[in-house]
Amino acid sequence: MIVEDITKRKKAEAESLALKNELAAEIVAMTRLHELSTRLLSGTELQPLLEEILDAIMELQKADFGNVQLYDPKTQALVIVAHRGFYQDFLDHFSSVHEDSAACGQALQQHQRIIIEDVLTDPGYEPHRQIAASAGFRAVQSTPLFSRNGEPLGMISTYFREPNRPSERELRLTDLYARQGAELIACKRVEAALRRSEANLAEGQRISHTGSWIWNISSGDIFWSQEHYRILGLDPEQIKPSYEMFFDLLHPEDQSRVKLGFEKAINKRNDFDAIYRIIRPDGMIKHIHSLSHPVFNDSGDLTEYVGTVIDITERKKAEEVLAEMQAELERVTRVTTMGELAASIAHEVNQPLGAIVTNGQACLRLLSSSSPDNGKLREVVEHMISDGLRASEVISRIRAMLKKADPEKSLLDINDAIQEVIALTLAELSRNEIRLQTELGKGLPQVFGDRVQLQQVILNLILNGKDAMNAVGWQPRNLLIATQGKSPGEVLVVVQDSGIGIEQQDCDRIFNPFFTTKSGGMGLGLSISRTIIESHGGRLWATSNEGVGATIRFTLPA
Amino acid sequence: MKTEDQVVFVIDDDPSIRQAIKTLIETVGLKGETFVSGQEFLQSKLPEVPRCLVLDVRLPGLGGLNLQRELSERGIQIPIIFITGHGDIPMSVQAMKAGAVEFLTKPFRDQDLLDAIELALERDRVSRKQQAEMAALRERYERLTAREREVMSLVVAGLLNKQIASEIGTSEKTVNVHRGQVMQKMQADSLAELVRLAEKIGINSPNS
Numbered sequence: 001m002i003v004e005d006i007t008k009r010k011k012a013e014a015e016s017l018a019l020k021n022e023l024a025a026e027i028v029a030m031t032r033l034h035e036l037s038t039r040l041l042s043g044t045e046l047q048p049l050l051e052e053i054l055d056a057i058m059e060l061q062k063a064d065f066g067n068v069q070l071y072d073p074k075t076q077a078l079v080i081v082a083h084r085g086f087y088q089d090f091l092d093h094f095s096s097v098h099e100d101s102a103a104c105g106q107a108l109q110q111h112q113r114i115i116i117e118d119v120l121t122d123p124g125y126e127p128h129r130q131i132a133a134s135a136g137f138r139a140v141q142s143t144p145l146f147s148r149n150g151e152p153l154g155m156i157s158t159y160f161r162e163p164n165r166p167s168e169r170e171l172r173l174t175d176l177y178a179r180q181g182a183e184l185i186a187c188k189r190v191e192a193a194l195r196r197s198e199a200n201l202a203e204g205q206r207i208s209h210t211g212s213w214i215w216n217i218s219s220g221d222i223f224w225s226q227e228h229y230r231i232l233g234l235d236p237e238q239i240k241p242s243y244e245m246f247f248d249l250l251h252p253e254d255q256s257r258v259k260l261g262f263e264k265a266i267n268k269r270n271d272f273d274a275i276y277r278i279i280r281p282d283g284m285i286k287h288i289h290s291l292s293h294p295v296f297n298d299s300g301d302l303t304e305y306v307g308t309v310i311d312i313t314e315r316k317k318a319e320e321v322l323a324e325m326q327a328e329l330e331r332v333t334r335v336t337t338m339g340e341l342a343a344s345i346a347h348e349v350n351q352p353l354g355a356i357v358t359n360g361q362a363c364l365r366l367l368s369s370s371s372p373d374n375g376k377l378r379e380v381v382e383h384m385i386s387d388g389l390r391a392s393e394v395i396s397r398i399r400a401m402l403k404k405a406d407p408e409k410s411l412l413d414i415n416d417a418i419q420e421v422i423a424l425t426l427a428e429l430s431r432n433e434i435r436l437q438t439e440l441g442k443g444l445p446q447v448f449g450d451r452v453q454l455q456q457v458i459l460n461l462i463l464n465g466k467d468a469m470n471a472v473g474w475q476p477r478n479l480l481i482a483t484q485g486k487s488p489g490e491v492l493v494v495v496q497d498s499g500i501g502i503e504q505q506d507c508d509r510i511f512n513p514f515f516t517t518k519s520g521g522m523g524l525g526l527s528i529s530r531t532i533i534e535s536h537g538g539r540l541w542a543t544s545n546e547g548v549g550a551t552i553r554f555t556l557p558a
Numbered sequence: 559m560k561t562e563d564q565v566v567f568v569i570d571d572d573p574s575i576r577q578a579i580k581t582l583i584e585t586v587g588l589k590g591e592t593f594v595s596g597q598e599f600l601q602s603k604l605p606e607v608p609r610c611l612v613l614d615v616r617l618p619g620l621g622g623l624n625l626q627r628e629l630s631e632r633g634i635q636i637p638i639i640f641i642t643g644h645g646d647i648p649m650s651v652q653a654m655k656a657g658a659v660e661f662l663t664k665p666f667r668d669q670d671l672l673d674a675i676e677l678a679l680e681r682d683r684v685s686r687k688q689q690a691e692m693a694a695l696r697e698r699y700e701r702l703t704a705r706e707r708e709v710m711s712l713v714v715a716g717l718l719n720k721q722i723a724s725e726i727g728t729s730e731k732t733v734n735v736h737r738g739q740v741m742q743k744m745q746a747d748s749l750a751e752l753v754r755l756a757e758k759i760g761i762n763s764p765n766s
Contacts, residue, residue, distance in 0.1 A: 347616075347643040354643065354664030355574035358582050361668035365585040380581055387574045427643075430571065430618040 029173050032056055037180055046188045051082045053181045054156060057143075057174050058084060061166045063158035065137055069097065069104060070154040070185065071145075078104055078155050085159075090135040093128075102128055103142040104155045111150075113171070116140045118163035139164040143174055145182040153185045202226055209311035213292075215243070216304050217266075222246075231288070231311045233280030251277035251285065262292075269294050269302055275312070287316040327407065330532070333524050334456050337463060338401055344428035348394050351427075352387035359384045397424055400452055401459075407450040409536075414447050414454070414483055414491055414556065415440040421458045422481070425466075429479065432466055439482040444491050445558035453532045454556075457540075460525040461495040461552050468499025468550060475548065491558045498549040507542050529554075563607045564679050569593045569625070570614040570641070575664070579612055579641075582668055583675065596620035600628065604636075608686060610659070610678035612671070615642040615649055623649065626656050635685065637678035641666065695759055698744050706743070709736040713749070714756040 036052060050068045058066040067083035078097040097105050106124070107114040117139050119125045119132045125140075132138070137159040145154040156178055158166075166174070202225070205211060211228025215221075222241040229236045232249060239245075247259055254276040265272035272292045277285050292307025338345070359380050366377050397420055418440065429436050447454075462479065469477040480496040502510060509515050511530045526542075533540040533554045540554035566583050568590055570576045580590040593599040597620055599611075615622040626638055640653045640661045650661035659681065660674035702710065705726075712722045719737065723730040746752035 350643045350664055351572045352574055354666075355572070355578040357665035358575075358578035358668060358671075362578065362582040362585050365582070365668070376581075383574065383577055383581075387578075390574070427616075431616055433618065433621065435618065 026169075029060060033173070033176055033180070036177075046184065047082065049184055050181065053177050053184075054082055054084060057156060057177050058158055060173055060177075061141065061158050061160075061170050063141075064161045065135065065159035066157065067094075068154060068156050068181070071108070071152040073151075078108060081154075086135060090131060093131045103140040104144075104157050107142040107144045107155060108152060111144060111146070111152075113141070113143045115142075115165055117165045135159070136161060138162055141166055141174075143178045145178055145185060147182060147186045153182050153189075156181060206230075209314075211309045211311075212307070213241075213309065214304055214306045217302060228309055231286060231309055232278060233282050233284065233286075249278045249280070251279055253277075265292075266294075266302075266305070269296075272305075272307070285313075286311055287313045326531070329524070330453065330456065330528055331402075333528055334452075334459075335402055337456070337459055337525070338398065340463065341424065341428055341459075344431060345394065345398060345424060347427040347431075348424065349391050352391040352394075355387045356384050356391075359387070394423070401455065403452075407453055409448055409450050411446040411448055412451050412454075414444060414493065417451055417455050418458055418481060418483065418493070421455050421462065425459065425462050429462075429466065432470060432477070434466060434469060434477040434479050437478060437480045439480065441483045441485055444483060444485045445489070447491055447536075447556040447558045449536045449556060450532075454536070457529040457532050457554065458493070458495070460529045464525060464552070465495055465497030465499060465549075468497050468501070471500045472548075485558070486555060489558055491556050492553060493556070494551060494553050496545065496549065496551040498545075498547075500550075501544045501548060502542055502550045504544065507544065510542060511540075526552075564588060564683075565605060565607060565609045566590050566612060566675055566679075567593065567599065567604075567609065567636075568612045569596060569599050569617065569622075570612075571595065571617055572614070575614070575641075579671070582671065586672055588675065588679075596622070596625035596628070599625070600632075604634070608679050608683040610637045610639060610675055610682055612639050612641060612675070615640050615646065615653070623652060623656070626653065626658070630656070635682075637681045639671070639674045639678055641671075692758065695744075695755060699759055699761075701743050702740060706736050706740050709733060710740045710744070710752070710756065711761055713737060713740065714753045714761065 033056070036049075036056065054066050054068050057063070065083070065085035067080050067086065069078035070081050071078055075096070076098060080091060080094060083091065094102065094104070097108075100106075100109075103114045103116050103125070116122045116125050119129055119138055119140065125132070132140075139160040139162065140157060141159075142155055142157040144152065145156065147153055156174075205225055205227035209227070209231065211231050212225045213228055214223040220243065222243065224232075224236070224241050226236065229239070247255060250258055258274050258276045261274055262272050264270075271294070273290070275287065275289050277287055279285055289310040289312045290307055291310075292305050294302050295304040295306055297303045363377060363380050363384075366372050366380070401424075418438075422436065422438065426436070458481075462481070465479045469479070476498060478498045480494070482494040482496075484492045484494070486492040506515075511526050515527075530540045533556070536556055538554055538556040540552065542550060542552050544550050566588050568576055568579045568583075569592070570579070571594055576592040576594075580592055583590040593602070596617055600620075613622045613625065617625070620628070622640060629636060629638075637659045638653070638657070639659050640650065641664055642649065642661070643664050653661055659678040660670075662670060662674065699707075708726060709722060712725060717725065719730050719733045723733045726733070740746075741752060744752060744755055746755055
C-alpha cells in the first residue's frame with residue numbers, strides 16, 4: 001500500500017515536475033518570443049533579426065544545423081541569407097532553390113511545412129542524399145513564411161544529425177517564430193518599397209521643379225517637401241515653415257491677392273490655383289504655380305490642405321522672351337509695311353502742306369491789297385489751321401504705328417480704327433487707281449483690343465487687296481471694307497477685293513509664316529494678322545469670291 | 559479782255575488743295591471752278607471763253623494723263639497746267655509732250671502757278687483768236703464758186719492771167735473777172751495777202 005502510495009506519489013511528483021519544467025520551458029520560450037517581437041518592432045537591420053529567429057528555432061527544436069531563405073519574386077527562387085553549421089558545398093548546392101524535391105522546395109510548392117524524418121528512407125529526397133550525407137544530416141524540417149495575403153516570403157529550415165520529427169509543441173512555437181519572421185520580412189519589404197517610392201517622388205519633384213506641402217489646419221503644422229524648400233531657397237535644417245512665414249516670402253505686389261484668394265478658397269472649401277512670385281532670401285525672384293486641394297476627415301470636417309508649388313520661372317522667362325520676339329516681329333513687319341507706304345504717306349503729308357503754302361501765299365496777296373478783305377483772310381487762315389492739323393494727324397498716326405510699345409488693350413471703336421488706316425492708305429489706293437468703298441456698320445459695340453495691332457491687321461489686309469488687284473491686268477479695281485455687328489458680342493470686319501483671288505487649296509496655307517505668292521512679299525503679313533486676331537479672341541479666315549477676287553474676314557469679341 | 563470772261567478750272571481730289579488754289583486764283587481776280595474728278599469735269603458744260611485747267615496728275619479713277627488724252631480725243635482744246643505731289647519726271651515728260659503748259663510740284667510758288675495760268679490763258683486766247691480767224695477765212699472760201707477756187711489756186715501758184723486762161727481754156731478777160739471776185743470775197747488787198755490766206759487754209763497750187 002505504502003509502496004504503492006509512494007510509487008503513486010513519486011509518479012505524481014515526477015509528473016508535476018515534468019509539468020513544471022514544461023511550463024518553465026514554455027515561459028522561457030514565450031519570453032524569448034516576446035523579447036524578439038519587441039526588438040522586431042524597433043528593428044533595424046533584417047539580417048541579424050533573421051539570424052536571431054533562426055537561433056531561437058534551432059534551440060527550440062534542438063536542431064544541429066539551420067538556415068533562412070528569402071523568396072525573390074523576380075527569379076521565383078529561395079536564396080539562403082542566414083545559416084548555422086553548414087559548409088560551402090551545401091550552401092552552393094542549395095544556393096538557389098525553386099519548387100522542387102528538396103524539403104524547402106516542396107514547402108514552397110505546397111504552401112505548408114514539410115518534415116523529412118529520415119533522408120535515407122524518404123523516396124522524394126533521393127536526389128539530395130549525397131549532399132545530406134556530406135553535410136551530415138538525416139532529418140529536415142522546412143517551415144515556409146507567407147505574408148498575410150499569401151505571398152511567399154521565405155523559408156526557415158532546421159536539420160538534424162539523427163532521424164527526427166520535432167514535437168507538436170516545438171512546431172507550434174516554431175510557427176509563432178515563423179509568423180514573426182514573416183511579419184518582419186513583409187515589413188522590411190514595405191519599408192524598402194516606401195523608401196524607393198519616396199526616392200522616386202523626391203526625384204520626380206526635383207526633375208519637375210515641383211514641391212509639395214501639407215498644412216494641417218487645426219494644429220497649424222506645415223510640412224514641406226525637400227523640393228519645396230529648395231524652390232524657396234530655404235534650408236530645411238534651419239527653417240520651420242509657418243503660414244505667415246510663407247506669405248512673407250511672397251512678392252509684395254502678389255501678397256494680398258494670393259492671401260485673399262486662398263482665404264476665400266478655405267472658406268468655400270474649394271481648390272485653390274494661383275500664380276505668384278516669391279522673393280527668396282538670396283534675392284532671387286521665382287515664379288510659382290500653386291495648386292491646392294482641401295482634405296476632409298470621415299465626418300466631413302476640413303482638416304488639411306495639400307498642395308504643390310511648381311517653379312515656372314524658366315517657363316515664364318521663355319514666355320517673356322517669346323512675347324518680346326513676337327512683338328518685335330510684329331513691329332518689324334509693321335515698319336516694313338509702312339515702308340511700302342512711305343511714298344503714299346509722304347504724299348499724304350505733302351497735300352496739306354501744299355495747301356498751307358498756297359493759302360499762305362494767297363493771304364499775303366490779300367494783305368497787299370489797298371483794302372484787305374478781313375473776312376476772306378480769316379477764312380483762308382482757318383483753312384491753313386485745319387490743314388496743319390491734318391498733316392500733324394497723319395504724322396502722329398505714323399508714329400503710333402511705328403513706335404516700339406508693348407501691346408495695350410483698351411475699349412475702342414473699330415470703325416474709328418479702320419478710318420484712320422484708310423486715311424493712311426487713301427493715297428496709295430488712289431495711286432493704284434483702286435476704288436475704295438466702305439460700308440461701316442452703325443452703332444457697333446466697342447471692342448477690347450490693342451489699337452495699333454488691330455490697325456496693323458487692317459493695313460495688311462488693305463495692302464494685300466491692293467497687291468492682289470495689281471497682279472491682274474485691267475479690270476475694275478474695287479476694294480470693299482465693311483463692318484457689321486454679327487451675333488451679339490461679336491463684330492465682323494470684311495475686306496473684299498477684285499484681285500487674283502486665292503486658290504482653294506491655298507485658303508489655309510496663306511496663313512502659314514513665309515507662305516507668299518508675291519515676289520516681294522515676306523509671307524508674314526497674314527500669319528501675323530491671324531496671330532493678332534486670335535490673341536484678341538477672334539477668328540480670321542479667307543475665302544475666294546464667286547466672281548473675282550478674295551475676301552478676308554475677321555471677328556472680334558465685343 | 560476782262561478777267562471775268564476767263565475761267566480757271568481746278569481738278570484735284572484733295573479738298574484742301576482745291577480750296578487753296580481757288581483762293582489763290584481769286585486773289586488775282588480770276589474766276590476759279592473746282593472739280594473732284596476727271597469724270598465730273600467731262601460731264602460739265604464748258605463756257606466758250608478763254609480758259610485753262612489746273613490738273614492733279616494722280617487722280618482716282620481717270621488719272622490726269624488719261625484725262626488729257628480724253629480731252630484731246632474729244633477735240634476739246636484747253637491748255638493744261640499739271641500739278642503733282644510727287645516729283646515724277648517720266649510723267650511730267652509725257653504730259654509736256656502731250657502739250658501741257660507747265661508741270662508744277664506741290665508745294666509750288668504762287669507766282670509760278672499764276673504765271674503758268676497767265677500763259678495758259680494767253681495761249682487759249684490766241685488759239686481762240688486763230689480759230690475764229692480760221693473759221694471766218696473758211697467761211698469766205700466756202701463762198702467762192704468752183705471756177706473761182708480753181709482760178710485762186712492757180713493765182714497763188716504764181717501763174718499769169720494769160721497762162722491761167724490757157725490752162726482753164728477761157729479768155730484772159732474772164733480770168734481777170736474771176737480774179738477780182740476772189741480778191742473781193744477773200745478780202746485780200748494784194749496778191750501777197752491772198753497767198754498768205756491760201757496757205758492758212760491749206761490750199762496748195764496744183765503744180766507743186
